[in-house]
Amino acid sequence: MFKRQSDRRQVEEIVRSQNRLPPGQSLTEKFPVLHYGPTPRVDLATWDLKLFGLVEEEIIWNWEAFNQLPRTKIKLDLHCVTRWSQFDMDWEGVSLGQLVREGFVAPKPEAKFVVQRCEYGYTTNTPIELVLQDNFLLATHYDGKPITPDHGYPLRGLIGSFADRSEPKTAYLWKGGKWLRGLEFCADDQPGFWEKAGYHNEADPWREERFSGGSWLGRF
Ligand SMILES: Nc1nc2c(c(=O)[nH]1)N[C@H]1C(S)=C(S)[C@@H](COP(=O)(O)O)O[C@H]1N2
Ligand SMILES: [Mo]
Numbered sequence: 001m002f003k004r005q006s007d008r009r010q011v012e013e014i015v016r017s018q019n020r021l022p023p024g025q026s027l028t029e030k031f032p033v034l035h036y037g038p039t040p041r042v043d044l045a046t047w048d049l050k051l052f053g054l055v056e057e058e059i060i061w062n063w064e065a066f067n068q069l070p071r072t073k074i075k076l077d078l079h080c081v082t083r084w085s086q087f088d089m090d091w092e093g094v095s096l097g098q099l100v101r102e103g104f105v106a107p108k109p110e111a112k113f114v115v116q117r118c119e120y121g122y123t124t125n126t127p128i129e130l131v132l133q134d135n136f137l138l139a140t141h142y143d144g145k146p147i148t149p150d151h152g153y154p155l156r157g158l159i160g161s162f163a164d165r166s167e168p169k170t171a172y173l174w175k176g177g178k179w180l181r182g183l184e185f186c187a188d189d190q191p192g193f194w195e196k197a198g199y200h201n202e203a204d205p206w207r208e209e210r211f212s213g214g215s216w217l218g219r220f
């Protein structure tokens with residue numbers, strides 16, 4: 001935590017000058033917990049992750065098989081639609097882009113979107129390009145430790161920005177599903193849980209795509 005409010009301001013000015021603070025966001029050192037509904041209790045003995053829909057072969061990995069996949073560590077800046085951003089966070093997990101490049105999963109050419117499917121039916125949708133970028137992670141660890149139950153244990157989708165913003169696209173944090181259980185590859189877009197509730201379909205923090213026009217949520 002920052003010892004003084006003025007320290008927070010100083011760091012915020014630094015990331016702003018580095019062009020890493022999207023419009024309307026402010027810096028936090030906390031990692032707030034935000035989701036709809038209760039935190040699921042997950043049993044690793046029965047847990048699995050299913051990759052299905054427009055893929056050459058459907059895949060179901062149990063926890064042991066998932067942990068044998070190639071792993072990566074990345075530093076990400078996260079941007080939450082509730083206006084906090086946090087910088088240089090250390091994440092570890094599996095890169096979907098790498099899995100595709102190395103032939104662990106083969107999306108069909110018609111696959112244009114991916115829906116993350118989570119415990120209790122939470123979904124969020126993205127164009128396939130976004131989740132194949134290096135700034136999207138199937139994340140198991142934050143700060144060297146397994147993700148806590150509230151943040152999505154044992155596996156969550158995670159999208160953020162690199163410090164140099166070298167990724168083509170990024171999105172607000174809600175485009176990462178906590179307690180992830182499935183990835184559905186689709187030809188057509190299907191708005192997810194918050195997208196149906198009025199959040200923006202693309203969710204680019206640099207364009208402040210928070211809410212879709214005309215929704216009741218947009219008035220808050
Ligand atoms: N399964 C699930 N994932 C979810 C959500 C949810 O309600 N259920 N909420 C999203 C929203 S709105 C946000 S802002 C982020 C918050 O992640 P955090 O709690 O780790 O900060 O999770 C996203 N992932
Ligand atoms: Mo959110």
